[in-house]
Amino acid sequence: MNGRILVVDDDRDIRDLVAIKLESAGLEVETRADGSEALQAASDGEWSVIVLDVMMPGMSGIDVLRQIRDRGDRTPVILLTARGQEKDIEAGFAAGADHYVTKPFSPRALLARVTAALG
Amino acid sequence: MTTLLPPTLLQWLLVTALLVATVMLVALVTQRAVRHRRERRRAELDERLRPLVLEASIAEDDEVDALLARVRALDGEEREHVGRTVSSMLRGITGEAADRLRALADASGLAPRVIAAARHRDPVVRADVAEALGLLAPEGALALLLELADDASADVRTVAIRALGAFDEPASVDRVVAALAVDSGIPTSVAASALLQQGSAVGDRVRRALEDDDPGVRRGAARVAGLLQASGSGDALARLVADEHESVRLAAMRSLERMPVRDAVPALRAAALDGGTIGEAAARALIAMPGRWTADALAQIGAEAEPGVRRAAGLPRAAASA
Amino acid sequence: MSWLHDTLEAIFAVIAWPAAMYFVLANTSMLVLVLLAARHFARYLRRSEHRGEDAMAASPLSLGVSVIMPAYNEAAVILTSVRSVLDLRYPDHELIVVNDGSTDDTLRLLREGFGLVPDERDLPGRIPARGALRGVWRSPDPAVPLLVVDKENSGRSDSINLGLDLASKELVVMVDADSILEPDALLSVSKPFADDPERVVATGGVVRIVNNSRVQAGRIVDIRMPKELVTRIQVVEYLRAFLLGRTAWSDLNALILISGAFGMFRRDVLVEVGGLDADSIGEDFELVMRIQRWIRHGHRECRVEFVAEPVSWTEAPSTLKVLARQRRRWHRGLWEVLWKYRGMLLNPRYGRVGMLALPYYWLFELFAPLIELVGIVLVVLGLLVGAVHPGMALLLLIVAYVYGTIVTLAAVLVEEASFHRYERWRDMGATLWAIVAESLGYRQLTAIWRIQGWWAGLTNRAQVWGEMTRTGFAEASDAPAASAASAAGGQPDRRD
Incomplete structure (x- = not known):
């Protein structure tokens, strides 16, 4: 499988687990630990898919997503939300997830x- | 001249004070130095062992045994670190990767250690055991958790009930429902959340719990019924709107917001007209239902209910319409 | 000068020992509080593995929270603050912003930023409010539970009361627009309610000082020690009084002060006791006292609890001028509330609040600056004219300052063993210097300001009484002073 995936989560465990799983499928993965780094990475590189955690200190995933979309960037985004935070899902879709x-x-x-999003 | 104290005593006081201050300073610095050293040591271990744990999370069936053997060959400190890393990672994931990590926890000796500590003297340790049993789910975890759910310490019981949320076997569901009882000493939110986590498997049990003699059980079941969309619980919920216990009524109303039942409308209308917190909850349940069921009730609320209830029913203020 | 010598000698003969005893008692009781708190932390931290906050964050059954945020001319921060509250990790919370007649763009920014639409729903009117309502706005987006209340300017307390009236969840929490919140703040502070929903009626969390820390999008991302000495001393002060003092009072079930910068209450109880007192300068303190009285009048099973988790970060005064204003206001508030509730003092009916907490606050908080300053003046004069033996002066110095420094050091030690938020070695050096510097000038300065505040309270009260006979009810004549202080960065909080 081909594709460059950006994985953003403040939790190192999640970042590493997702990265190794995606890499095992032959995808190229880069990780970022917070919202502003993610924004920077999103504008610097070409990504096939962005995996984005919602709950991060500093800028939330929803904010990051909103700014990415505001720039006209239509890269597919998959949000990671916590169980019980259904409102994140609504807000996420509203922001363009x-x-x-x-x-x-x-x-x-x-x-x-991710595979499905790669099309 | 006011002298009062012999100078030697004063000197002693001062010396003691300085001594105490010095000891405290040393303690302060030592504490931090020790903590920093431990953090460095852990970072070192992490660098070496983390790749192993991550590799295990994606291992194919035929690779697992070799990885587990590698973990078993590690020294005590290293295996402990593997156990710690696995526990932390298990909080975020499920599925196949979680199963692999659980096998790793077993090989690292963490799971056996947890099981062995289930009857430890210290309630804090037993509570940690209950937490870990829910996370690691080793062989026999359910039986141990059922035991810990009757522990002498309320703290341990609470953690055990929460951990039982990960097990949807009938014995586990029954125990969680029993924990909803008023005098169980377990926070109702913990027991009800565990029941919710057990998911669709509990539908039947929840329906029965709605008719329970204990108001705590009725309340918990009423609260969960709507979130689970437990089919066939509508009639019972409608009855509970007029329960003798206020908290049960509130819980039933919250569920009716998500699961509309036409038979509940008259009781909700009556509750709304009585006002107060209950009245507001009743109004919120009413406006969540189809308009053709509730039009009359809302009209009456608009004319007669107190402002707080009118607000909850989404009705405009008199000044605004005037 | 011999008359002075003789007078001072006579005074000293009478007060020297009581004064020494006073300082020993004051510091010992603080030390006891610190030790109680240390015990609490030791237990609390051992339980950190199984507290279950993740489960709570994930459960739709957690109690709902209405966050009330009064805002007066907060255009610079309002959008960030609102977003950061909406993004807090909690399953069910709404935000009610009360625009207190801002003269800047606060309301317009909110309306445009969130596409607000008018909310014509009826108003409960359970709490009498003074500021005339101009309108209510709400977000049309169900994923953004935001309500904005627009009203004439009438002060922070009145604004919160209006917000409280429109709150719809089981719990309410008051936050300031310029506070930086911890992502888990609502979880930590609501935990006692979840554990014991029938009995816990109010909780507070730890407020820390944000100066010089790195903040991004309304969240703290790097904790640093403030640069100015005067702010560093306040860090130590906050640690001793807010973190440890309140933890201990909470364990004693005699907590009478929780920070208004982040206090959480059961909504029904807050409505029942009538919300905040809009005339009080120490409105947060006044509220908790009123709740404690309510508890002792027929709700004995209820309690107020302190959560030793950091919840919010606030900008502390970094200049002496602003600090002076803050401390004057705090002490004035302290005096007015203690005086208002003097009937509870030493009254066994009020349990530990009446018999322990209030005597402590009267003796070691209210009177402390007076006794300290009088002591200093007498000792210095006495030494000059030779009426005081240097040995006695030294004794007073030891019990008042050296002992006090040790108590503060104990507090820092407990912090180091528990939360250790300032991790750099440099920060430790700064902390230690601040502990010493607190006794060398800072305490004496604050003592002067505190007495000024007390005096203002004493004199102004008489004035208000005088007016009251004419106008029926005096429209808080101190309102300009209070709002000036808060506009200049004064804290809606005071020291224990």
């Missing part, structure tokens, strides 16, 4: 989502 996955999640299911 393509999919969401609730935490705790199965890395395998996430890979399937």
Whole structure:
């Protein structure tokens, strides 16, 4: 499989688990730990898919997404939201998300989502 | 001249004070130095062992045994670190990767250690055990959690009930429902959340719990019924709107917001007209229902209910319409 | 000068020992509080593995929270603040911003930023409010639970009361627009309510000083020690009094002060006691006292609890001028509330609040600056004219300052063992210097300001009484002073 994936989460465990799973499928992965780094990376590079955590200190994932979309960037975005935060899902779609996955999640299911988003 | 104290005593006081201050300073610095050293040590271990754990999370079936053997060959400190890393990672994921990590926790000796500590003297340790059992779910975890759910310490019982949320076996569901009882000593939000986590498997049990003699059980079941969309619980919920206990009525109304039941409308209308917190909850349940069921009730609320209830029913203020 | 010598000697003969005893008692009781808090933390931290906050964050059954944010001319920060509150990690919370007659763009920014639409729903009117309502706005987006109330200027307390009236959740929490919130603030502070919803009626969390820390989009991302000494001393002060003092009072079930910068209440109880007192300068303190009285009048099973988790970060005064204004206001508030509730003092009916907490606040908070200053003046004069033996002066110095420094050091030690938020070695050096510097000038200065505040309270009260006979009810004649202080960065809070 081909594709460059940007994974953004402040939780190192999640970042590493997602990265290794996606890499095992042959994808190229870069990770970022907070919203402003993510924005920078999103504007610097060409990404096939962005996996974006909602709950981060500093800028939230929704804010990052909003700014990405405001720049006219239509890269597919998969949001990672916490269970019980259904409002994040609504807000996420309103901000232009393509999919969401609730935490705790199965890395395998996430890979399937990413694959689907790659088209 | 006011002298009062012999100079030697004063000197002693001062010396003691300085001594105490010095000891405290040393303690302060030592504490931080030790903590920093431990953090550095952990970072070192992490650098070496983290790749192993991550690799395990994506391992194919035929690779697992070799990885587990590698973990078993590590020294005590390293295996402990693997256990710690796995526990932290398990909070975020489920599915196949989680199963792999659980196998790793077993090989690292963490799971056996947790099981062995289930009857530890210290309630804090037992509570940690309950938490870990829910996370690691080793063989026999359910039986141990059921035991810890009857622990002498309320703290341990609470954690055990929360952990039981990860198990949807009938025994686990029954125990969680029992924990909803008023005098169980377990926060109702913890027990009800566990029930919710057990998911669709609990539908039947929730329906029965709505008729329970204990108001705490009725309240918890009423609250969860709507979130689970438990089919066939509508009639019971409608009855609970007029329950003798206020908290049960409130819980039933919250559920009716998500699961409209036409038979509940008259009782909700009556509650809304009585006003107060209950009245507001009733009004919120009413406006969540189809308009053709509630038009009369809302008209009466508009004319007769107190302003707070009118607000909850989404009705405009008199000044604004005038 | 011999008359002075003789007078001072006579005075000293009478007060020297009581004064020494006073300082020993004051510092010992603080030390006891610090030790109680240390015990609390030792237990609390051992339980951190199984507190279950993640489960709470994920559960739709958690109690709903209405966040009330009064805003007066907050155009610079309002959008960031609102976003950061909406983004807090909590399953069910709404935000009510009360625009207190701002003369800047606060309301316009909110309306445009969130596409607000008019909200014509009826108003409960359970809490009498003074500021005339101009309109209510709400977000049309169900994912953005935001309500904006626009009203004539009438002060912070009155604004919060109006917000409280429109709140719809089980719990309410008051936050300031310029406070920086911890992402888990609502979870930590609502935890006691979730654990014991029938009995816990109010909780407060730890407020820390944000100066010089790095803040991004309304969240703290790097904690740093403030640059100015005067702010560093306040960090130590906050640690000792807010973190440890309140933790201990909470364990004693005698907490009478929670910070208004982040206090959470059961909404029904807050409405029942009538919300904030719009005339009070120490409105947060006044409210908790009123709740404590309410508890002792027929709700004995209820309690007020302190959560030792950091919840919000606030800008502390970094100049002496602003600090002076803040401390005058705090002490004046302290005096007015203590005086208002003097009937509870040493009254066994009020349990530990009456028998322990209030005597402590009267003796070691209200009177402390007076006793300290009088002591200093007498000792210095006495030493000059030779009426005081240097040994006695030294004794007073030890019990008043050296002992006090040790108590503060104990507080820093507890912080280091528990939360250790300032991780750089440099920060430790700065902290230690601040502990010493607090005794060398800072305490004496604050003592002067506190007495000024007390005096203002004493004299102004008489004035208000005089007016009251004519006009029926005096429209808070101190309102300009109070709002000036808050506009200049004064804290809606005071020191224990």
